[in-house]
Amino acid sequence: MTKFLYKSIIATIVVILLHLIIVFFANGYTDSIYEKISSGKQKSLLLGGSRMSQAILPNVIDDVLGKQSPKFYNFAFTNSHSGIGPVYFNAIKRKIDPQTKKGVYLISVSPWGVSSYGNDNGDEAVLRENNFELAKITDFSSSPNYDYMLNAYGYGWGSILLKTIEPKILNGAIDLGLNLKGSWTYIHKDGSLEIKTTTTDMVEINKMIVKETAKFIKEAEEKDYQLSSLRLDYLDKIISFLQEHGKVYLVRLPVNPKIYQFEEKKYPNFNQLMAGVSKVKSVKYVNFATDGEIYEFCDGNHLSRNAAKLFSVEIAKMLTQEESENN
Amino acid sequence: MLFNSLIFAFFLPTVFFIYWFVVNKNVKIQNIFLIVASYFFYGWWDWRFLGLIFFSSITDFFIGKILHQQQKQLNRNLLMILSLFTNLGVLFYFKYCNFFIENFVSLFSSIGISSNVTSLNIILPIGISFYTFQTLSYTIDIYKKQGKPTDDVVSFLAFVSFFPQLVAGPIERASNLVPQFLKPRKFKYEDGVEGARLILWGFLKKVVIADNCAYFVNNIFDNYASQTGSTLVLGLILFAFQVYGDFSGYSDIAVGTARLFGIKLMDNFNFPYFSTSITDFWRRWHISLSTWLRDYLYTPMVMGLRSWGMKGIIFSTICSFTIIGFWHGPNWVYIVFGLFHGLVLSYEILNSKRRKRWKKSMNKRVHFVLSLILTFTFYLFTLILFRSVSVTDATYYAENIFSKSLFTMPAIIAPKYRMIYTLILILAFIITEWYSKDKKHVLDVVNLSQSKRWAIYAVVIGVIIVFGRFNNNDFIYFQF
Secondary structure, eight states: OHHHHHHHHHHHHHHHHHHHHHGGGOOTTTOSSGGGGSSOOBSEEEESSHHHHHHOOHHHHHHHHOTTSOOEEEOOOOTTTSOSSHHHHHHHHHHBOTTOSSEEEEEEOOGGGGEEOTTOSSOGGGOGGGGSGGGGOSOSSOSSOHHHHHHTOOBOTTHHHHHHHHHHHHHHHHHTTOOOOOEEEEEOTTSOEEEEESOOOHHHHHHHHHHHHHHHHHHHHHHTOEEOHHHHHHHHHHHHHHHTTEEEEEEEOOOOHHHHHHHHHHOTTHHHHHHHHHHHHTOEEEEOGGGGGTSOBSSSSSBOHHHHHHHHHHHHHHHHHHHHHHO | OOTTSHHHHHHHHHHHHIIIIISTTOHHHHHHHHHHHHHHHHHHHHGGGHHHHHHHHHHHHHHHHHHHHOOOHHHHHHHHHHHHHHHHHHHIIIIIHHHHHHHHHHHHHHTTOOOOOOOOOOOOOTTHHHHHHHHHHHHHHHHTTSSOOOSOHHHHHHHHHOHHHHTTOOOOOHHHHHHHHHSOOOOOHHHHHHHHHHHHHHHIIIIIIIHHHHHHHHHHHHTGGGSOHHHHHHHHHHHHHHHHHHHHHHHHHHHHHHHHTTOOOOOOOSOGGGOSSHHHHHHHSSHHHHHHHIIIIIHHHHHHTGGGTHHHHHHHHHHHHHHHHHHHOSSHHHHHHHHHHHHHHHHHHHTHHHHHHHHHHSOHHHHHHHHHHHHHHHHHHHHHHHHOSSHHHHHHHHHHHSSGGGGSOOOOOSSHHHHHHHHHHHHHHHHHHHHTTTSSSTTOOTTSOHHHHHHHHHHHHHHHHHHOBOSOOOOGGGGO
16 A cells, blocks of 8 residues: 555656646647736736737837836637626726726727627526636636636646647748648737737638638627627626726727628617717727728738737827826 | 546545545445445535435345345236336436427327427436446346345445446446445555556546547537538547547546455446447447346347247347437437447348358458448447437438548648647557557556556656646536
């Protein structure tokens, strides 16, 4: 028994130590969540779904606004993870530095973020985000974040190393002249998400945009989204909470014109609805959704990295103007 | 509680420590502790059904005792019927009741008789098919005078509820397990190491092979209408490895865990994908179920139908395999799955002489490879039923396979790199199993030097850590 226990305990300790060490290598390549929930408490946040995650780059805004402004952090995930509701509200509450009083908060609003489909029809127990990572953790700011790794990360922890070297292998193979296709996501230190791809052929990219746009519309039609009063209530609660910590803006982000047309057809009163919310809550609502012609997209629904830089400058200008008007 | 959950990682060492260091002085206390641990293990899922396990166990314990004392055949028959009625009644109510209600309603409505009967809101208690068969075999053995009842109710309760095999087998026989619970147990180093090896390999099968395949299988089966024929075939192959990795992985962990407590369970798998016929396949796949049905259904049927000759054998084969199919779940897909296997087995029985002649006339290797491919291909096609929600869905899936797109390259489902890893891992898994097919199991490395053994363990642990998926995926056979 002693021999067996001795060997088992040694092997277990080695495996546990290995895991504890590996987590220190977790970074923006690990997955599209980890970096955002291991970056410490934040003062100013960009909130919403995947459109926001890629559209506004906190580093760009910080550069334009200068050192006087509180540093921004992109804490947006996806429509599935961070639909407006109790799970995301809880995540926001735990992410914000409680001492903050002069923060700035941009909430991306889209019809999909305040809508429900299928079973997710107003009952808090069956919301779509309940099955995803943010609902499984209570720690949104520690690094390393063992809460996330133990309760929400769905892979062996060794895959952290694999995912870190994978882009290097792929890039190395391309440098060697191999015709490889691949893409991977990377979360920057400011929380913004970048989808990197080996494809540079514009014809192929445009084809993909057409395909992805059609796919988005088809899936949205199939899911039969409906505005959710529960989610709208939570939008109200989130705004009220954020107002205790600073200034809140509602923004509707640019999308491919075809998607915008579809959104307008399905939700013809959405702008009025948001304007109403902004009036009741005394926050500014800015609709950029019609600017889809100006920017380039990586898939019709999300701005490309270059477009995001341009758009972030626009946002920074808007914030500067607001600031000067208020002063 | 799942074997692949964090809570089990705390549960197992705790139970192991108390079992060998705190309650080790007395067998009865050790067994009582195992019962408590097993009920806790099961209750972690849903404590409300603990009463059902206790009821099932205690009923057969007392029926077995009384049955053994009875000399009159009529009384013996009545007691046996009582046991069958109780066990199969519980199984019928929880597992099959809605199936029969729905089918009768649709049958009557097809002949113009409408009915207001609706399905019942019943939760299926996990493992019910496994422990019901286990307790049933105990009573049948006593009835057939092939086994004696135990006087020790604690050992019997431990036999039924022993946590490693409670929810998904192997379906143990009382003759193997009860005597082990009656004897004092001493920890043996070899048992501990063997158990740990089986657990390690079982984990690899579950979290690396099965759970990686599961992601792509779900993707392909959920969108089968838009997939090419070749992608659908790839989906089937991946499902074959998912279901094998999942179930045999569970069995390895179960057998390995039991070994840590000094209990030897029967083997449930013997490299089934290297079978050269469907008869061979069922000797290697879910052995505890196929031998259970052989001993308690097939053989008695064949004996009862002796006067029918070959027809009796064929009838018994088809009936037994249809029941094997139906055992898996209340759905026509499983019935048809079993029926197909029964039909092919019957074909193999009827043509055994001709098949032997073919074997003699052919090159051994060619015959082996051809048999292997044919067996696996047939099995793959029956898996369409096993994975589909309905026979209609299965038919559409099969139809979509046989299109021009069958001869195109299968689609690589995103994330592409993970699919490529998965296919490489499956290939490595097949090769490893092939070179281990004459051993007890893949990690039967007792004859290697210590450094080689530890190198192998390190590789297995490394593969689990790097490629494993730990998203608490249920084991497929829990639903049965």
